[in-house]
Amino acid sequence: xxxxxxxxxxxRTIRRFDTKQIEEAVLQQILQAGLCAPSAxxxxxxxxxxxxxxxINERLGKIKRANSNP
Numbered sequence: 001x002x003x004x005x006x007x008x009x010x011x012r013t014i015r016r017f018d019t020k021q022i023e024e025a026v027l028q029q030i031l032q033a034g035l036c037a038p039s040a041x042x043x044x045x046x047x048x049x050x051x052x053x054x055x056i057n058e059r060l061g062k063i064k065r066a067n068s069n070p
Contacts, residue, residue, distance in 0.1 A: 021052045
């Protein structure tokens with residue numbers, strides 16, 4: 001089996017985040033790259049919500065989980 005396919009089929013998502021925040025210049029570069037990413041022929045609007053406040057991110061995560069479909 002192709003190594004790329006094998007990796008895709010056996011990968012697992014792990015969400016461990018560093019407590020260090022991203023520098024503003026790096027964050028801007030990431031957002032700019034996201035704006036340039038393909039979006040179904042440019043027909044899909046782009047919305048970014050960026051927050052580097054840990055407490056707010058935790059609250060947003062709880063809200064999202066509470067409103068997600070099972």
